[in-house]
Amino acid sequence: MRLSSQVVVTTQINNxxxxxxxxxxxxxxxxxxxxxxxDVVENDFIESYIHRYITDKVSFSVSDAKLAIEKAxxxxxxxxxxxxxxxxxxxxxxxxxxxxxxxxxxxxxxxxVTQSKSTxxxxxxxxxxIVTLSKKGTxxxxxxxxxxxxxxxxxxxxxxxxxxxxxxxxxxxxxxxxEVIYSGKYDLDEKSLNLFLNSYIALDMGSPxxxxxxxxxxxxxxRKKR
Numbered sequence: 627m628r629l630s631s632q633v634v635v636t637t638q639i640n641n642x643x644x645x646x647x648x649x650x651x652x653x654x655x656x657x658x659x660x661x662x663x664x665d666v667v668e669n670d671f672i673e674s675y676i677h678r679y680i681t682d683k684v685s686f687s688v689s690d691a692k693l694a695i696e697k698a699x700x701x702x703x704x705x706x707x708x709x710x711x712x713x714x715x716x717x718x719x720x721x722x723x724x725x726x727x728x729x730x731x732x733x734x735x736x737x738x739v740t741q742s743k744s745t746x747x748x749x750x751x752x753x754x755x756i757v758t759l760s761k762k763g764t765x766x767x768x769x770x771x772x773x774x775x776x777x778x779x780x781x782x783x784x785x786x787x788x789x790x791x792x793x794x795x796x797x798x799x800x801x802x803x804x805e806v807i808y809s810g811k812y813d814l815d816e817k818s819l820n821l822f823l824n825s826y827i828a829l830d831m832g833s834p835x836x837x838x839x840x841x842x843x844x845x846x847x848x849r850k851k852r
Contacts, residue, residue: 627757629653629707631727631735633750635743636759637797639663639711642739646709647676653705656697658690662830663711663739684830685823686712691722698726698734705733713796713830714742714823717816720750728753741796742826744803745819768798772805775850780843788836795835799825799842812849821845 627634627642629649636642643664647655657664657678664680672678677697681690694708710723715738727736727750736754740746743756770783790798803822806812821842828838 627759629735629737631730631737632755632757633738633740633743633746634757634759635740637741637800638759639713639739639741640665642759643709643711646707646737646739647673650675650707653707654702655707655709656694657709657711658686658694658697659709659711660684660686660713662713681712685827686710686715686719688718688722691719694723694736695726698731698736703733705735707735707737709737709739711739713826714740714745716745716823717747717819720747724749724753741800742803742822744800744807745823747819768801768805770802770805772802772846773809773811775811775843775847777847780840780847783843784836784840787839790835790839792829792832792835795839796826796829798839799829802842802846806846811851812846813851814849818849 627646627649629646634642640663643657643659653675655676657676658681659678660681661684679693681687694710697708723736730736738754743758746756769786770779787795787798799822807814812818825838825842829835
């Protein structure tokens with residue numbers, strides 16, 4: 627990684643932000659992050675060159691995007707790295723950031739840190755390089771053939787994961803989304819991106835993991851090409 631404009635895809639958002647901070651030489655760092663993106667300890671010491679803002683809501687909102695734009699246009703000759711972190715960014719937020727990412731003010735760099743490459747809009751991908759940080763370990767194998775998704779396979783898969791907790795379910799959803807996109811068997815559009823994002827948000831807000839999984843799969847089934 628480098629302290630330059632990019633999208634960093636990682637399952638370890640908190641650790642990635644720390645690694646980015648350690649790359650600093652003389653830059654000012656502005657962080658706008660969701661509560662679930664970073665570990666906050668009471669009386670936690672923050673270096674004077676880091677300006678951290680934690681969002682009021684569980685997910686990154688348009689008002690947070692406006693704050694990022696405001697910080698980008700603050701008059702300063704210092705090189706400033708603006709780090710935005712969320713498990714997944716909505717299309718609305720990305721569209722709000724698009725212009726400032728496309729034509730950033732002098733000495734300003736934008737780094738988006740997220741778990742979900744699949745929810746990054748093509749317009750953002752065309753303007754920022756994508757850096758995917760692979761997690762060491764065994765290859766994840768999904769026991770669901772998304773190319774042949776059916777009511778029967780949905781029921782069986784949900785039953786298989788009826789005791790899966792929210793954290794593990796978020797990982798499972800991420801792999802389902804990747805398989806769905808790569809399969810080419812589904813009619814996907816901006817609403818689909820919101821569908822994927824809403825699954826992450828629902829898990830963050832405490833919705834039953836099995837309910838989130840079944841709702842996602844049934845909605846995907848409706849979008850399967852005939």
